[in-house]
Amino acid sequence: MWYEEKCELCGECLVRCQYVDYDEEKAITQIKELMEGKPAEILKQCVTCCACNEYCPTGANPFDLINRLQEVHGSLPIPEKMRKFMDAGVTAPSALTKGDPSKPVLSLCVMDPFLPADAVGGGMFEGMTVVKGGDYFCYLGYVHIGMDSPLEANAKRFVDALASIGAEEIVFLHADCHAMMSKMPEYGIEVPFKVTHLIEYMRDYLREHADAIEPLGRKIAYQRPCASRYSPEIETVLDDMFERIGVERVARKYDRDSARCCGGLFSRIYPDRIKPMMAENVQDAVTAGAEAMVFLCPLCMGTLAKPAAEQGLKPIFITQLVRMALGELPFP
Numbered sequence: 230m231w232y233e234e235k236c237e238l239c240g241e242c243l244v245r246c247q248y249v250d251y252d253e254e255k256a257i258t259q260i261k262e263l264m265e266g267k268p269a270e271i272l273k274q275c276v277t278c279c280a281c282n283e284y285c286p287t288g289a290n291p292f293d294l295i296n297r298l299q300e301v302h303g304s305l306p307i308p309e310k311m312r313k314f315m316d317a318g319v320t321a322p323s324a325l326t327k328g329d330p331s332k333p334v335l336s337l338c339v340m341d342p343f344l345p346a347d348a349v350g351g352g353m354f355e356g357m358t359v360v361k362g363g364d365y366f367c368y369l370g371y372v373h374i375g376m377d378s379p380l381e382a383n384a385k386r387f388v389d390a391l392a393s394i395g396a397e398e399i400v401f402l403h404a405d406c407h408a409m410m411s412k413m414p415e416y417g418i419e420v421p422f423k424v425t426h427l428i429e430y431m432r433d434y435l436r437e438h439a440d441a442i443e444p445l446g447r448k449i450a451y452q453r454p455c456a457s458r459y460s461p462e463i464e465t466v467l468d469d470m471f472e473r474i475g476v477e478r479v480a481r482k483y484d485r486d487s488a489r490c491c492g493g494l495f496s497r498i499y500p501d502r503i504k505p506m507m508a509e510n511v512q513d514a515v516t517a518g519a520e521a522m523v524f525l526c527p528l529c530m531g532t533l534a535k536p537a538a539e540q541g542l543k544p545i546f547i548t549q550l551v552r553m554a555l556g557e558l559p560f561p
């Protein structure tokens with residue numbers, strides 16, 4: 230939600246945006262135009278990376294304003310095929326596989342077809358009830374096609390579907406779902422179960438199974454997904470998790486709050502702008518000395534696995550990495 234009363238017109242959000250080259254004056258002018266509901270230039274330039282919500286020092290959520298106006302003005306040239314891909318989320322076949330009711334439930338959203346075959350398995354997920362498919366689709370992805378309204382319109386349906394499982398705790402594999410849950414207070418929707426981020430769940434599992442860890446001693450580059458902008462507090466949990474499994478998250482230009490969007494959608498819309506930025510992101514990981522590129526988002530992995538592998542970086546999904554440290558999978 231955009232909080233106009235929190236905006237101090239400092240311009241920081243758009244000065245830091247990696248997808249435009251605005252000075253402070255231009256950034257402030259753009260924000261003022263947005264506040265007046267005008268079709269400001271940034272609406273077409275913005276690739277919906279969500280980063281400016283994290284850049285804003287006052288918590289005004291400028292991306293939420295941008296995204297709302299992108300929808301109002303139809304600013305993004307989203308191809309029909311991509312719109313249909315997004316609409317197909319809710320129609321994906323749903324399944325609930327019952328497990329031990331004393332364990333948390335694992336929600337895969339609609340990510341199952343995009344996950345590596347061995348991403349969900351082994352001791353960490355053993356015996357959990359697993360839900361997946363359109364009934365548990367979180368709708369956050371609509372922000373990336375310049376639409377804000379489907380989130381609030383479907384938020385209650387999303388929570389109700391999950392609540393109907395009757396679980397005390399739900400672990401969300403897809404960071405988008407966790408981000409969507411963080412928006413529920415804005416929508417005035419009560420969430421009747423504990424919401425757990427995949428990283429928190431895995432870190433806690435590792436804490437309880439410290440004897441099973443075989444430190445990997447590897448250097449990895451982390452591809453931080455856009456949805457992580459909604460939960461910056463998870464970064465310290467992630468760092469703790471990497472330390473526990475003996476993995477060095479290399480310091481690089483395009484990580485943490487300066488992370489770059491994987492480019493999956495916008496490399497098709499604005500290839501001349503975005504493809505070189507994707508290549509810079511991968512090159513940055515190589516230059517920083519990483520052996521592998523580790524992904525939290527299955528769609529980021531789908532986008533960057535090939536270019537990363539072509540540069541000698543092994544693409545690894547984050548659950549695979551933890552399973553490697555538990556001796557369940559070999560490091561590739």
Ligand code: SF4
Nearest residue numbers: 246275276278279281
């Ligand atoms: S969401 Fe990302 S691309 Fe869009 S204005 Fe904010 S920082 Fe720039």
Ligand code: SF4
Nearest residue numbers: 236237239240242285
């Ligand atoms: S939205 Fe935040 S960062 Fe942007 S101008 Fe307002 S206070 Fe500054």
